[in-house]
Amino acid sequence: MTTRRIAFAVMVPTLLLAASAAAEPAPDRSAPPPSGQPSVFRPPEIQKRTLTNGIQVFFVEIHKVPVVEVDLLVRSGGLSDPADRPGLANLAADMLDEGAGSRSALDIADEVEYLGASLSTEGGWESSSVELYVPVERLEPALDIMAEVALRPSFPQRELDRLRKERLTQLLQWRDEPRSLSAVAFRQGVFGASQRFGLPLLGTEEGLAAIGRADLERFHNTYFRPNNAALVVAGDVTPDKALPALERAFGNWSRGDIPAPAAPAARVSDGPSVTLVDRPGSAQTEIRIGALGPSRGTPEYFALTVLNTILGGSFSSRLQQNIREEHGYAYGASSRFEMYRSTGLFYAGAGVQTAVTDSALFQFMKELNAIRSPVSAEELSRAQNYVALSFPGDFETTGQLAGRVAEIYLFDLPEDYFARFIDSIRAATIDDLRRAAEKAIEPGRLEIVLVGDRSQIEANVSKLGLGPLRSLTVEDVLGKPPKV
């Protein structure tokens, strides 16, 4: 629609005009100024310590702002939910700060905020966490509350009832959000409702209704153990200074037997399939296309990272250029590999205007096919540079540092992972990318989910012949509206 040639054509005359009109001599703008040598990246040193009960502590010092981030990471989450209690892990994590030791939910919030701290608790698919951010001067009193919350939650019935109601209301509100609907429908398509991964992390109405205090206690007792957890400390503090307080807070926590994790999720459908979730009157169609993907441990991790940068992981990526810039179908288009310890997902997507849903889908399929052919040397080097040269920027704040170190612990990465990252990215070849793409992106086996106005898009989408098309209602995806 717009062409680059126009920009080139007018370059010379305008340059002359501008130069003669200006008071200062114009610098040479005929080419972008070359960058010098990038500084050699020295990853932050991770200092490992162990408390008396064996829990590992990863320290990263950064003495810029007098704050510290302390994260407790537990290597279990929603994938450990009992089959009839989906949502348990996520709710248990959310309940940690709703009462602990002798403190009530309101006491905890009051004390944490009085310290100017923030304390959050979160239950993911394969991990749970308690995260503290606090001015370093107030680390000790904040750690006491953090340990109480993480180790001695009281799970009050009243708060359980309250949070359950909050979650059921969230499930209700997903009906309003095209992107939530497409995410839920996509997981259902890939994994099916009989696997934990096929249901929302938040759980289901039936699962939430079944969860009692005893379930929360059992989950916490089973998985919140020092031999299934680690601490990450990043900030304006030294290990020697912080260790005594950490030992007081977490050193008495006792070990336990951790059940083996569930078997990796399997793909249920063999694709391709097109699922249309009807949302009459939608201004856009929310598109999500993808499949089961590699887990975080894949040897092709670096090739896939570069590949995705080229496909839909940067502004100059093929999808963004095609769908947004060239065709004007969407505000943005992207792709990602969402990787877990045990499994993974690949998907691409965009919110496109209703009238061009089929055209946009055609372009998506074109790009997903094309990415399996060798990329150009220019694309490879641009993507490698983008990932490698921006990597040091991930180590600026305490939150970023803690997050990167958590990645090492949760995904069992080698200790020299950061030091080798840039070289590993640069080592990926065009051939590596092609092989990784052929394996990870099979255009004939994709799950295609469209959330939009069926009456406007169904006929044109079927004409594309992308696979058997099934139409669902919002209720088919989310069930009947929960009773709240």
Added chain:
Amino acid sequence: MRHLRFCAAGLWLFLALPAGAAAATLEVPYTLFKLPNGLTVVLHEDHSVPRVTANMRYLVGSGREIPGRTGFAHLFEHLMFEGSVHVPEGSFDKWLEAAGGENNGSTSFDRTNYWEDVPSNSLELALFLESDRMGYLLGSMSPGKVDGQRDVVKNERRQSYENRPYGLANETILANLFPPDFPYHWPTIGSMADLTAASYDDVVSFFKRYYGPNNASLVVAGDISPTEARVLIEKWFADVPAGPPVDPVTVTPPVLREARKVALEDNVQLPRLYLAWITPAAYTASSPALDVLASILADGKNSRLYRRLVYELQVAQDVSAYQWPANLASQFRVVVTARSGHTLEEVDRLVMEEVRRLREEPPTRRELDRAQNKIESSFLAAMERTGGFGGKADLLNAYLAYTGNPDFFNEDLSGHRAISPSDIQAAAVSYLPDNARVVLSIVPKGRTDLQAAGGER
């Protein structure tokens, strides 16, 4: 953005005792100079990572738009990424990404800002790109580029407003809070009709009028040598000619004299109530008290509204309160989503009961300490990051624009720390009356019975 924070290598910071009103001293050292063409430049060193940010702020936003062309400042922001005479279309992103850089831009009522975060060895590339679009944008502009970004922006409007639940709340509030001739009467995204009407000629005249170096300020911060950075900035920006002087916007201060009830039906499951008041301009005497008041009302489980509506009565799913600062007038907003079975009339009654309590009696010392300590920590958190939206460079530029002093961090924090319980009470009395506010109800289709009456209480 709400407030600022800081401290960097070589800064000082004292934090007081655990708990209680703490005392941090924040300082962000900088160098300021002006080029002969009027471009104001601020430099700040922070060597914690080998990155540099260039943050350019043009003092033009949707508040300069004219009726019939709403959304234009933001559409123009998009066009700034489409190349300039020496930067072919598409190359702005390609070159930056090939150098390990990130970039973005945003538009508000009063300003448009752009930043590039790059490895320190690529500072010159960022300066070249910023200076080229400041000096040489029009030579490569074309009606085709305008059409292309018009489509993208219309899709942004569809995605972020029309296809999003409650997405039309903001423009409805603005249209009712401010009079039609006041520059904040319309949202930065603009209307579909006006986006359709925007022309290539509009682009040319807007650029000539507002995008000169004399209407902009550039902050370069991070892993820099100030001496070398200055040489590079002079090299790339000195030949950009100044634009015409830009006069400040003059307006009659807006006044709302009624509780204005508005209702919309939307594709939503739950009704949501929006209350909005006009408050004084950003960085004026009352600003810190209004920030602290917002925190006391809705930040945390013990805050007045959260505790009453969400925690105890459980009539609401969520509640938020915030001060939205801007040059000509700010806004104070309270937003509450009601649970099934509850009306917005009930919610409005409860919210205004709590507001009234604060008008009648100051908050406790403990409530104030909590709010102030949290605000102080948010200042510290902002000091951790140099680039991007809300990083130190962005804040230096914002402070410069609003107060004339880039390193206004400490004054800003002190202003928040100096607030007393009676200041909060006074702010609630002066700025949150029952009878001068917008009461917007967004209800599920066909459920007008759920909306608030919005009268005096």
